[in-house]
Amino acid sequence: FLKVGILDSTLREGEQTPGVVFTTEQRVEIAKALSELGVSMIEAGHPAVSPDIYEGIKRIVKLKKEGEITPEIVGHSRAVKKDIEIAAELEVDRIAIFYGISDIHLKAKTGKTREEALNIIAEAVSYAKEHGAKVRFTAEDATRADLEYLTQVIKTARDAGADRIGIADTVGILYPAKTRELFSYLSKIPGVEYDIHAHNDLGLAVANSLAAVEGGATIIHATVNGLGERVGITPLQVIAAALKYHFNVEVVKLELLPKISSLIEKYSGIPTPPNFPITGDYAFLHKAGIHVQGILNDPRTYEFMPPETFGRNRDYVIDKYTGKHALKDRFERLGVSLSEEELEQVLAKIKSNPNVRFYRDVDLLEIAEEVTGRVLKPRP
Numbered sequence: 001f002l003k004v005g006i007l008d009s010t011l012r013e014g015e016q017t018p019g020v021v022f023t024t025e026q027r028v029e030i031a032k033a034l035s036e037l038g039v040s041m042i043e044a045g046h047p048a049v050s051p052d053i054y055e056g057i058k059r060i061v062k063l064k065k066e067g068e069i070t071p072e073i074v075g076h077s078r079a080v081k082k083d084i085e086i087a088a089e090l091e092v093d094r095i096a097i098f099y100g101i102s103d104i105h106l107k108a109k110t111g112k113t114r115e116e117a118l119n120i121i122a123e124a125v126s127y128a129k130e131h132g133a134k135v136r137f138t139a140e141d142a143t144r145a146d147l148e149y150l151t152q153v154i155k156t157a158r159d160a161g162a163d164r165i166g167i168a169d170t171v172g173i174l175y176p177a178k179t180r181e182l183f184s185y186l187s188k189i190p191g192v193e194y195d196i197h198a199h200n201d202l203g204l205a206v207a208n209s210l211a212a213v214e215g216g217a218t219i220i221h222a223t224v225n226g227l228g229e230r231v232g233i234t235p236l237q238v239i240a241a242a243l244k245y246h247f248n249v250e251v252v253k254l255e256l257l258p259k260i261s262s263l264i265e266k267y268s269g270i271p272t273p274p275n276f277p278i279t280g281d282y283a284f285l286h287k288a289g290i291h292v293q294g295i296l297n298d299p300r301t302y303e304f305m306p307p308e309t310f311g312r313n314r315d316y317v318i319d320k321y322t323g324k325h326a327l328k329d330r331f332e333r334l335g336v337s338l339s340e341e342e343l344e345q346v347l348a349k350i351k352s353n354p355n356v357r358f359y360r361d362v363d364l365l366e367i368a369e370e371v372t373g374r375v376l377k378p379r380p
């Protein structure tokens with residue numbers, strides 16, 4: 001049994017995608033959809049950034065208080081009093097304070113020594129605790145920080161009152177074996193639980209998040225469609241599917257994933273590529289004759305799980321890669337009966353037009369009429 005939940009950060013990290021801005025109404029609608037989906041936590045934004053984000057979080061906290069939504073509401077905050085006060089005033093369930101702790105971040109951003117940073121972290125965490133919120137402390141750029149110093153940071157934050165620690169792979173440089181090792185090591189520190197926040201710069205965010213869970217992390221940060229700074233973080237739909245396949249854990253209602261993916265596609269203005277896993281248009285769309293014959297006999301041949309699990313359907317396309325089994329099935333589905341010989345002739349026509357990308361049903365009927373000399377009526 002694996003204890004793991006999702007923190008969705010579409011409203012915080014996701015809005016840090018270039019070109020993405022959500023309106024207050026959209027923020028509220030997204031929070032409702034995430035609650036319906038079943039995530040454990042919603043990182044609703046960094047309220048000190050702008051008045052509209054503040055307003056959005058206020059509305060979302062109100063929904064939570066009224067019992068309209070259930071996830072824990074998290075507000076992001078720098079390790080500065082003003083930010084913490086703003087988040088506390090909104091009465092979010094948890095304040096997530098982040099501070100860059102690698103030497104690169106310390107030198108380039110804050111100019112603090114390691115020792116000074118420990119004091120800043122301790123003060124910020126206890127200030128948030130005093131204001132009555134649960135606290136997550138996120139070690140930003142944790143994966144490029146000195147491991148011994150990271151350990152000190154974690155203990156400092158814990159002793160100041162943080163019960164969760166976020167390990168941020170801020171520039172996405174982890175790989176799975178190293179991730180599992182890191183989390184197994186950190187899990188020996190008593191009194192805290194871990195979040196994994198994996199950026200996808202090397203395309204490994206999902207793999208690293210799974211490895212973190214194996215190492216003991218209990219919350220995975222994700223965004224719908226993988227939105228976030230640069231190339232984003234762990235895509236919610238992919239990590240949810242991977243957790244189902246590998247560990248038989250359902251962290252969210254899987255059949256609702258297409259709906260939320262479309263919602264975020266619409267509000268973010270960032271189109272999902274067709275070859276995106278799980279929710280992309282081609283995720284369960286087959287092509288080569290051998291593949292289609294396989295899935296017609298037993299879909300497991302070329303599908304890791306049935307598309308219906310994720311609220312999707314299977315289909316296949318027709319072009320020069322098509323074989324007889326697919327073509328026969330397609331005409332049967334259209335309610336048009338052709339002899340074996342006629343099918344062969346239609347297939348020969350298709351194969352002699354190598355540059356057609358997709359044959360629609362009307363195109364296929366036209367070829368079949370040409371071949372047979374009959375008027376063919378598809379079943380309505």
Ligand code: HCA
Pocket residue numbers: 013016096097098138139140141166168169170197199221229
């Ligand atoms: C940021 C940094 C962060 C923080 C992660 C977290 C990162 O953009 O503010 O708080 O879990 O990647 O380090 O997103």
Ligand code: CU
Pocket residue numbers: 013168170197199228229233
């Ligand atoms: Cu991030």
